[in-house]
Amino acid sequence: MNVRLESMCQGDGKIYAQIAIxxxxADSIVTLEAHLKDGTEIPAHLLPFDPLDGQSAANFVIIVPHFDEREIMLEFNEYRGADAPLGRAHLTIETNMLTWRTRINSVVKNELIAQMFDIEREYYSDRMHTSFIAAVDDKDEIVVKMLIDLPQIEGADVAIRFLDAHGKERELPVYPLFEEIKPARRFGDENRINVGFSVRxxxxxxxxxxxxxxxxxVVPGGFAMFCDESYEPLRARFFERTVDAAHDPAYDAWYLLHSATLADLAEQRRTTFTYEPLISLVIPLVQGEAELLARCLAALAAQTYNVFEAIVVDRYYGDAEFAALGLEQGGVCALTRVKVDEALGADEMFAAGLAEAKGSYCVLLEPDIMLAPEALFEVVRRINERRVLEYEAPARVLYAHHDVLDANGMLxxxxxxxxxxPDLLLSYNYAGPLIFFERELLDQLHESAGFVREALVYDLLFKAIETTGSIERIDxxxxxxARAPREAAGENQARIEAHEEDFRGGRRAVANHLKRRGIEATVLSDIHEERYRLNYALPAELPSVLVIVVNREQPYLLESCIESLFEKSPYDNLQVCIVDNASTSLETFSTYGRIQGKHEEVDLIRITERSGYAACIAQALEAHESDYVLLLDGAVEFETEGALERWIGMCTRSEVGVVGAKLLLSDDTVSEAGITVGSARGATTIGTDLPRTAPGYLKRLACTNDVSAVSSACQFIRRSVLDEVGGYDDRFKLDFGDTDFCLRVIKAGYFVVFDPEVELYHFKNKIKDDHLSDARRIRLEQERAYLHFKWPRAFVEGDPFSSSLLAPGDGYYQLYR
Incomplete structure (x- = not known):
């Protein structure tokens, strides 16, 4: 036996070598062992090869990991049966010239190289295939998600080893993610097993x-090398899949394509409305903002709706200094100047501006805000739209989307x-900074409670909602x-201090709003994340809570779930009902016995014939009375303490119907952070695979906020709301039952709240749609179609807690393209 190296290249962290043996x-078998120079054994593949290039004599391809080592020693042995080797040969691969050889071969032998790179796919069917599916940056760590795909063969037992960059053993903790059977798609093919796991x-x-x-x-193994070659494409793909609208690098170009055109603006200038209210824009002017004010007024001059007045409230400049600014010259924008004392606060400046205002709608317009040319037109359009819809309340408070203009002039x-x-608004003023108020409403609020100095608009927003019940969004x-340029140290410090004072004022605005509503809660502030956290007080008499866990043949996960509930969230008025959905194993019933022996609060309902989820929880509800119901998947485990008490406190607000938690995968990435609707897929989980600490779009993974649905893996429900909407629909047997239930709760006038302060690990496999059997895939599509049939408005108008500017039903809030 003689071995000769023909060609060599590198890619994806591997070395590919074409050899001629x-x-x-005749009828002999060749085996390969690969070692580093110090004798360390490393994984290697030896695969038969039939080159497309007729000039090549190569008949095998060797694949080994590309370690940071200069030499890799290969030993070939030829066997016939179980006898001693017929022959032995050695080959040394020198890695120092790999980069140049790869570049040369990619030009000279590009077809042959492409065939060599693709060879693992040709031998995919009878061996393990190891691949990386995602790389998630999480602070100073990388979460690497991997997949092992192997044929379903009895007796196969997967073992995993890790080697470092030099081929030495490396200890890495493994986080199991899923293990599922992938059904064969063609007659005669074998099923395959997919095992997902990750490391940090x-x-x-x-x-x-x-x-x-x-x-x-039983099954030949497989390997993969994680390095820059594999990491960079994975990171880029993950960024592309998850980048939200706030961080999209192509947003500036996107805005130009989706903003009003010159023809649109010309048409708006020709349009008249039945009701054309005067809009008063009160603009406070302080030191250092003259340049910003000039840009702000220039934007006003470009408005397509011209029934407005600009009132500049000046507490800094003298008459001569103000005249020198040239703001009243050149026809930039007609304005009224109100000179006030330098000691006045924001509330008094706004009041002074209102005293001069004559408009039916008023807005506090900070100098760093530049209105789009169509801004006032769209506000008046919405006001008129609401006036002609008799079943709609008039628009008294309006807000819209905004972006940032950076120092380089890019959006x-x-x-x-x-x-x-309401829950996101209690976390921070997401609706701001620009809010249009009906003048009559402002006067009413001013007369009854006056204006506050800090967080003026935030406080007014709460008071307006207490009066009107809601606020109107223009989509x-x-x-x-405008993002402020770097200022002198003293001015920058003054701006920082003013911002911090305003943030502290926002905390008082939230606390006062809850106090006026008769809701007892402690408001905590986080200046670094610029959000507020609420801890609600429990009622004097503890309400009863019924926990329902539907289980089938997963005893160890169930036991961990129940133990974590009692350990992390002990509660005096608690019942737990395990509904066994036709389990048969003795191990499962032994686990039930252990749980009931330790916790007298637990009882068991046995269902002998397998039933749908709706029927299972209906039996538990029929057998127990309670004030609240917690639906739990038996494969979750509580991580946060005091969850039940926290959720009961949240439900002291009468508008809250359902609360859900943040569900985590074992590797500390997000499994679910609520559910969004609107896509053809029916329902999509929010934030999946993002790091546990990621704030998410508009801080929605970090702040309590309202969503269209939360997962049935953890749903805390007010019992009266559950009875009112009628429980789960039994026609949803595979999926979408939780989404349908939550949409009915919202239709009944309640909110579904996602609470990121409570975290649970979710260990249950969620089989991909394309890995289901044909019968179950058909059933799933029927249920998806039924969801669309029941809730057509959600799929036409989109998720109410998203936007038409964002991709429909997207769990990362990406731009709609």
Whole structure:
């Protein structure tokens, strides 16, 4: 036997070598062992090869990991049966010239190289295939998600090893994600098993090789190398899949394509409305904002709706200094100047501006805000639209989307705001900074309670909602907020202090709003994340809570679930009902016995014939009375303490119907952070695979906010609301039952709240749609169609807590393209 190296290249962290093995005996088998120079054994593949290039004599391809080592020693052995080797040969691969050889071969032998790179797919069917499916940056670590795909063969047992960049053993904790059977798609093919898992590696020491093998040698193993070559494409794909509208680098170009055209603006200038209210724009002017004010007034001059007045409230400049600014010259924008004392606060400046205002609608317009040309037109259009709809209340408070104009003149950080979301508004002023108020409403609020100095608009917003019940969103980008350039140290410090004072004022605004509503809660503030956290007080008499867990043949997960509930969230008035959905294993019933022996609050309902989820929980509800119901998947585990008490406190607000938690995968990435609707897929989980600490779009993974649905894996429900809407629909047997239930709760006038302060690990496999059997896929599509049939408005108008500017039903809030 003679071995000769023909060609070599690198790619995806692997070395590919075409070799010619000559003088082989008939019916013999060749095996390969690969070692580093110090004798360390490394994984290697030896695969038969039939080159497309007729000039090549290569008949095998070798694949080995590309370690940071200069030499890889290969030993070939030829066997016939179980006898001693017929022959032995050696080959050394020198890795120092790989980069140049790859570049040369990609030009000279590009077809042959492409065939070599694709060879693993040709031998995919009878062996393990190891691949990376995602790389998630999480601070100073990288979460690497992997997939092992192998044929479903009895006796196969997957074992995993890790090697470092030099081929030495490396200890990495493994986080199991899923294990599922992928049905064969064609007659005669075998089913395959997909095993998903992940590891965390330091960013500055990320390179490793994962080697999956069969401990019983039934199925040939596979390996993959994680390094820059694999990491960079994975990171780019993950960014492309998850980048939200606030961080999309192509937003500036997107805005130009989706903003009003010159023809649109010309048409608006020709349009008249039945009702054309005067809009008063009160603009406070303080030191250092003259340049911003000039741009603000220039934007006003470009408005397509011209029934407005601009009132500049000046507390800094003298008459001569103000005249020198040239703001009243050149026809930029007609304005009225109100000179006030320098000691006045924001509330008094706004009141002074209102005293001069004559408009039917008023807005506090900070100098760093530049209105889009169509902004006032769209506001008046919405006001008129609501006036002609007799079943709709008039628009008394309006807000719209905005973005940021950076120091380079580029638009970025689009903030597409949801419809009225009371829980998100309690977390921070998502509707701001520009809010249009009906003048009559403002006067009413001023007379009854006056204006506050800090967080003026935020406080007014709460008081307006207490009066009107809601606020009106215009689903368009109507203004740009200029990012302030770097100022002198003293001025910058003054701006920072003013912002911090305003943030502290916002905390008082939230606390006072809850106090006026008779809701007892502690408001905590986080200046770094610029959000507020609420801890609600429990009622004097503890309400009863019924926990329902539907289980089938997963005893160990169920036991961990129940134990974590009692350990992390003990509660005095608690019942737990396990509904066994036709389990048969003795191990499962033994687990039930252990749980009931430890916790007298637990009882068991046995269903002998397998039933749908709706029927299972209906039996538990029929057997128990309670004030609240917690639906739990038996494969969750509580991570946060005091969840039940927190949720009961949240439900002291009468508008809250359902509360859900943040569900995590075992590798500390997000499994679900609520559910959004509107796409052809029916329902989509929010934030899946993002890091646990990621704030999400508009801080929605970090702040309590309202969503269209939360997962049945963890739903805390007010019992009266559950009875009112009628429980789960039994026609949803595979999926979408939780989404349908939550949509009915919203239709009944309640909110579904996502609470990121409570975290649970979710260990249950969720089989991909294309991995289901044909019968179950057909059933799933029927249920998806039924969801569309029941809720057509959600799929025509989109998710109310998203925007038409964002991709329909997208769980990452990406731009709609």
């Amino acid at each position: 000559e003088r082989l005996s 590696v330091p960013r500055d020491d990320k390179d490793f090789c994962v080697f999956a093998s069969d401990a019983l040698d 970025c950080e689009l903030a597409c705001k949801p419809l009225y979301s 368009q980008i109507l203004y740009h907020v």
